[in-house]
Amino acid sequence: MQKTTNNSILISLFKGLILLLIISQAVAAALKEIHPFAPQPLKITLNENTKLARSSLSLGNVTAFLNNLPDVNNLLVLRQGESLKYTKHKIIHAYDKRMSRIASSTSLLETIKTLNELGINYIVNTYYQDPIILNTFIKEIMNNPRFSTLLYFDEYYSVYKISNNHKLEKIYPPLNLKISRSNDLLSETFYDAFKLYKIKNSNENYNYSEYLLEIEVDSSAITTINITATSDHERGKYNITAVLLPGKNIIKERFITSILTKDLLFFLKAKKKANIKIKKALLTPVRAYQIKSNNIQIPIIIEGKVCRLDNNICKLDELNKKVYPEHQKNEDVTLTIKGAGTICYYTKMRLLGINLINRKNRCVSLDNKPLTINLTEDQYLALTSRDAYLEIYEAKIAQ
């Protein structure tokens, strides 16, 4: 009798545990989908566009970016559903029958000619390297500043404008990246993992360029290699997944400046069985912005994106957007600003590198007169009153 009771208790416990696990997996999946800590406000609405950024930050950002481009003729896309629903531009899918000419093209110039004939002047690429991009001359067009400009780059998407101005850009010397094995125990257990460090460069010009990352890697098998660009400050992560074939592989990827902070590193990992070896890693500046002594020298970031300069002035009129200079570790930055309305200073409160809360420090009224302010490493600015605007003229390391 006692045994039967014990058994029934055990069975009840077992069923309870299974039920708990079943419900927990649903809760975990639901939380993963609604990302409760996302900074965007939740909007209950029928308008699919209004809630897009909350649903997918990357798709929301790239869509907003694309919809602001004034001169799009045809976008070449890999994901047509997203583009057809959320962008206002005409598209050509990478698998469109008309793209067969690109797939069978035998030269770069022929590919450019075909793209022109198809009216494609922008390419929206994804983090995965589809062969129609990777194994045709499109990849070369995307990597070469003579033929394209990299306008947008984030974790999932990159946007290139195909240029018809093929004049030769200035060639800058490449920087050798320091290669080291990852010391991350978890990664080392399951992957061949490496870190590539950017070596501090004495030429300040290079801090403001687009870069071409070039990695030579030997692999013993077909596998994917995941390249993540990240920094100690975790401002953003950028992923590229490339395919490695057995033998020598050369991976070329173009990166935009906003992620190339001083403490940047590239983290590479491939399946252990592929037994990869990194032979060489170069970072070549491919386009430099001209820097004048009295203008902005440190790029200004607005909500994770480099502020587009208008006559060398970074302008902002949107409320509550985080404005901060590109990170300079352990160094304050002096900004020369002008504007109207109220601007507030916020400090990020961190614990073990994780940003816990943003504390408002103080607010200043702007009255259209130039003002010099200092920002520490963990501070940012945001406009907080209606009709406020801000112009940043200069950003330098504080003396």
Add this chain to the structure above:
Amino acid sequence: MIAVIILTLKYITTYLLSSLIVFHAIKKYISSFYNENNFIIILSVIVGPLLASWLFIQSIRFFPYYSDLTYISLLTITALTLLLILCPNLKKLFPRPSFASFQLSTRYDKVAVCAIVIIVSFVFFYFMAFSFIENDPLDYLFLAKLILEKKTVDFYPAMDGINTHGMISPFTHPLGFPGFFAINMLGIDDYNAAVFAVKLACGYYLIISLIFFTHISSEFHYSNIYIASLIYISTPFILLLTIRCHIDPYRILLFTLSIFTAYKILKKPTKAEFILLGVITGLSWFIHSSGVLNVFIAVGLACLYAVFKKGFLASIKLGLWASLGCLVLLTADLLHIYKATGRIIGDTENIEVITLLLEHYKNFWHAFREIGNLPDNLMKFSVLFLEIQLFGITYTIFIIAIAFVKVRSLKLNDMQIFVLLAISAFYGIAILLTLINVQVFIFNPRYLLQPIGLICLFAATIFNCGESRNAENN
């Protein structure tokens, strides 16, 4: 005001009249389902709206370029005529379901129902607060928009995007799923509202699926009838695919329905029963090419059982009747697809860019999807147990349930044995095709999901151990 009336008419026709037609047709012609009112009602509300979208697509195919109102009127008049033929006595128009088998009796059921209500509420909240973002459903959504905009289906399959705003659709799937989206969007001018109508339709099918699994659990004589539905909707992949209005929940539902219909018609395997099975499996194929498997598995198993009851030749004849029921739905679509692509089932073979860069694509899939040599390919089946973030513990519970049955020497009923046979048939075919280097099942873990409805139903067996529903009721 007129728009509201037209829209109401459309909804009544699509969801109510179509279901009533199926219900009365089954009542009239199918004798196997005698005394199975609940099953017929559930079958009708699943099949009815999909048949309405089939009729809508065929109307556009054969009578193109008319207005929304014309198509809604045509559908309504057809539905009313059929209904009056099938059920001239209007007093008996609405069926009366029995709710006795849905009673809450155990504490586990109470917890499960609470969880199900919260999860379903979450799904509707998600529809309101989040956008349609998954690329594949967005493709179908745009196809539906094109169908309504052009009022023809001649552009499909589209190998280039010259006449379709850039959209390509080099698929061999019949137009069932975009057609279902289109009928839900029909008569709604505002695109955002039309998208919400599609989301509501997804919510409708979620609720019907859960009711269906609960009903089957009661037929399995489970003590906890709501557990199977909870396991189903709690599987992370299913929840994810449901909130994103993916096609898979429909494929899963129709596969499950095909199998149970196949089982039930075996009580009295006649021509009418097999035509019904053919129509259901045909609808599965109409929704997605993978439905061809339903034809093989559901009709195949039914024919196999029929051999023992009626002999070999009679069984072949019944199989042919089922095929006829299936082909009636599919002929127009398949002919059109064959004309455009040169095949009736295919995928990447239709894309010229891929065929031109085939070696590169093979390497790409080998690396990205880890498809390549045989051991790697077979290892892909382990995702069912190892990719917890997608499949959760559903397949693990299923294995535990089988072990429970074995260890405790539980006696399975015929229906459970039939379910196990269907699951074995699906994964048997999947493994066999993988062994002969056909990689369709391992290309995407979603393709392995089709029998998950049956898996959940069997997995719920472990909650049946040591308890009797009647005992607790008493």
